[in-house]
Amino acid sequence: MRIEDELKTSSFLNEIQKAQLHIIFCAGWIRNRINSRLKPFGITFEQFNVLSIVLGKFPESIMVKEITLKMPDRNSNTTRIIDKLITKKLVSRLPSEKDGRARSILLTASGQALMLEIDQVWANNSPYQSALNNDQANLLNNLLEQLRD
DSSP, X not given: OOHHHHHTOOOOSSHHXXXXXHHHHHHHHHHHHHHHHHGGGTOXXXXXXXXXXXXXXXXXXXXXXXXXXXXXXXXXXXXXXXXXXXXXXXXXXXXXXXXXXXXXXXXXXXXXXXXXXXXXXXXXXXXXXXXXXXXXXXXXXXXXXXXHO
């Protein structure tokens, strides 16, 4: 569907504004799509991102500030997200060996099992599937990188 139809407007300052609004709209659409696929697992998109980052470091733990730096949305309240994951027993918080004030995060057995379950369910029905082919996705990635330069 055309962005004009989605936003119920045909008036844009220019094509750059239209493209930026289109990106914002698509980001929300993608987030909603992923959230709906995560709902049966009882976690949010932000919690999934933290779990993915922690899993990427497993079996080692990872510092909270490193998680924050790897988050797609750096405005996320990483500490609050981690607190919720601890309540769900998906991660644990450990004191840092190097800095007594800092904490590192480790994936629990339950967290590992959940990520494996999500991976298995998404193997055939991933929210990351798209109507774009690899060449088109590569072009889009290059254009988005140019946008941020």
